[in-house]
Amino acid sequence: MPVNIVDLGIVYGVRRTDGRVMVDLTFTAMGCPAADFILEDVRERLLREPGVTEVVVNVVWDPPWTAARMTQAGRDALEMWGLAV
Amino acid sequence: MPTANPSFERLLKKGDLIESPSEMTPDYLRELKHTLLVSGDTELISAPAYYLAAQRAPSINAFMTGIAIIQDELAHAHIAYHIMEELGDDQEQLIFSRDPKSFRYPYAFDVPLATWTELIVANLFYDQAGFCLLGDIHEECSYGPWKRGLNKVMLEENFHLRNGRTWSKRMAQAGGATRDELQQAVDWMFPLTVEWFGLPDSIKTHSTQLDYRLKGKTNDQLRQWWLSLVVPFCEEVGIRVPAHKDGDDYALDYPFPCTFDAEAKRWDFDDPCGWDDVLKRWRARGPRNAEMVAALQEEFHKFRSTHVHA
Numbered sequence: 001m002p003v004n005i006v007d008l009g010i011v012y013g014v015r016r017t018d019g020r021v022m023v024d025l026t027f028t029a030m031g032c033p034a035a036d037f038i039l040e041d042v043r044e045r046l047l048r049e050p051g052v053t054e055v056v057v058n059v060v061w062d063p064p065w066t067a068a069r070m071t072q073a074g075r076d077a078l079e080m081w082g083l084a085v
Numbered sequence: 086m087p088t089a090n091p092s093f094e095r096l097l098k099k100g101d102l103i104e105s106p107s108e109m110t111p112d113y114l115r116e117l118k119h120t121l122l123v124s125g126d127t128e129l130i131s132a133p134a135y136y137l138a139a140q141r142a143p144s145i146n147a148f149m150t151g152i153a154i155i156q157d158e159l160a161h162a163h164i165a166y167h168i169m170e171e172l173g174d175d176q177e178q179l180i181f182s183r184d185p186k187s188f189r190y191p192y193a194f195d196v197p198l199a200t201w202t203e204l205i206v207a208n209l210f211y212d213q214a215g216f217c218l219l220g221d222i223h224e225e226c227s228y229g230p231w232k233r234g235l236n237k238v239m240l241e242e243n244f245h246l247r248n249g250r251t252w253s254k255r256m257a258q259a260g261g262a263t264r265d266e267l268q269q270a271v272d273w274m275f276p277l278t279v280e281w282f283g284l285p286d287s288i289k290t291h292s293t294q295l296d297y298r299l300k301g302k303t304n305d306q307l308r309q310w311w312l313s314l315v316v317p318f319c320e321e322v323g324i325r326v327p328a329h330k331d332g333d334d335y336a337l338d339y340p341f342p343c344t345f346d347a348e349a350k351r352w353d354f355d356d357p358c359g360w361d362d363v364l365k366r367w368r369a370r371g372p373r374n375a376e377m378v379a380a381l382q383e384e385f386h387k388f389r390s391t392h393v394h395a
């Protein structure tokens with residue numbers, strides 16, 4: 001998808017303690033078929049940041065994601081892609 | 086071009102889109118329907134072909150990914166059959182009342198995908214082949230409704246490729262038995278996908294589909310496009326494939342075509358054959374043809390016979 005996960009509104013929080021980064025993340029649906037890819041991308045990308053040695057991703061479902069959590073940039077990107085949001 | 090309709094030919098040459106059957110010649114309509122049928126049948130049959138392997142997914146998430154890909158394939162089939170219905174064919178008859186051997190999809194799907202690994206390699210090779218073939222149609226297609234439908238299809242195909250590439254990279258890097266299993270699947274599925282693009286241009290010297298702008302690239306050009314996408318990827322992640330870069334093109338490291346034992350999933354590179362032999366194998370269909378079509382058709386007819394008013 002041509003939209004990053006922050007603009008999609010699925011990143012609920014990021015905290016860093018020394019080399020350890022904790023991410024609270026949700027998915028647009030519990031049956032998200034891309035869940036594995038997203039988790040892998042998040043870990044891989046954060047480990048490329050200087051000083052990051054460990055990434056912990058918590059998958060959370062509260063509050064449930066809705067389209068209202070998207071940024072305007074996210075909406076624009078998805079509309080360009082042909083999705084009504 | 087087997088048409089003698091100057092105004093239609095002018096329309097095609099100008100690059101205009103055809104929007105309705107009233108604008109078409111009978112020859113164009115026949116060729117368009119044939120191209121749609123191949124596309125619809127290929128997408129449809131990939132669903133039972135992939136489902137056999139998706140059931141062997143190594144995690145719930147992986148199973149969901151497999152099922153989502155199957156859902157996409159069914160939707161893509163539906164687009165092609167739906168357009169055929171608009172062109173006067175009966176969708177129900179097309180899917181549920183045809184003889185298994187009359188389905189027009191690549192032979193590769195008739196060879197069972199029995200493991201998650203084989204599904205991964207199918208996503209890597211078969212979906213990449215589908216991406217090239219449909220991408221070419223999307224780019225060139227002279228029939229407006231199909232060209233517009235393919236906008237969405239092409240975006241969704243990327244997800245299937247991602248599954249193939251992510252998992253095959255992961256399995257190649259894992260080494261040991263995991264990597265061996267991946268390589269084993271590649272060894273029989275790579276040549277089967279090379280074959281997917283059909284007769285070489287030296288034999289197939291004329292294509293009505295090209296005349297009618299139902300596709301833009303020849304069989305060999307499509308095959309080269311596919312090779313240029315899969316060979317560098319495989320080399321990068323350490324998967325061996327029997328092909329190499331040779332000047333601007335890719336060359337195969339085995340006689341093409343050659344004989345294939347579908348039951349054993351084994352190619353005999355020491356036994357070259359002619360295209361007549363390949364066509365004979367394709368027409369006879371492979372191990373899963375009848376079973377997969379029956380899986381699609383049987384319940385439909387059973388339900389109809391017992392639930393007349395449903």
